[in-house]
Amino acid sequence: GENVEQHPSTLSVQEGDSAVIKCTYSDSASNYFPWYKQELGKRPQLIIDIRSNVGEKKDQRIAVTLNKTAKHFSLHITETQPEDSAVYFCAAANDYKLSFGAGTTVTVRA
């Protein structure tokens, strides 16, 4: 099955700086790569996703890049704000089954 590794497990950044989270996956057949954000005590919610035929996607302060050859993808958050503090999960999917990474706890310091 699919194996998704996510790094780092924790990330502390100064407000206004950028944050980068990296993930690798094992199944070359995976074709969909979403990112979910989970605030403390809340449910995970989709923040951005990318399909396998696209190399980069941006939505305001967040962007995702995908390198299918190397089987890795990354989440970039620019100009971080206190409300960006949360746990972020990457995932990889082949059709309807999503496999998640272990998560990255991001803390934005004021």
Added chain:
Amino acid sequence: NAGVTQTPKFRVLKTGQSMTLLCAQDMNHEYMYWYRQDPGMGLRLIHYSVGEGTTAKGEVPDGYNVSRLKKQNFLLGLESAAPSQTSVYFCAGSRGTSGANVLTFGAGSRLTVL
């Protein structure tokens, strides 16, 4: 629209007891999933369903059973609870769109097994 609703939100069980978690959705989701979330381990798939009357095993199915008798509902059962099943359980649903399978999660159910 209620979205994806899980009941109960909290439950404490003794080892060996049984219980059922209910997931109900009104989003016409074809696919439904049960995940468990443990610290440092992300979300691990327990069982899933690709339509009414179907179920399949995920990554960590042992000790759990599921049923999807109606499209709207996906039940997760623990026949004989063990302390290792202490976790937060999330149900999720999706349209099952190939290449863009967006999951909508329920609010979670925190289960403690003593």
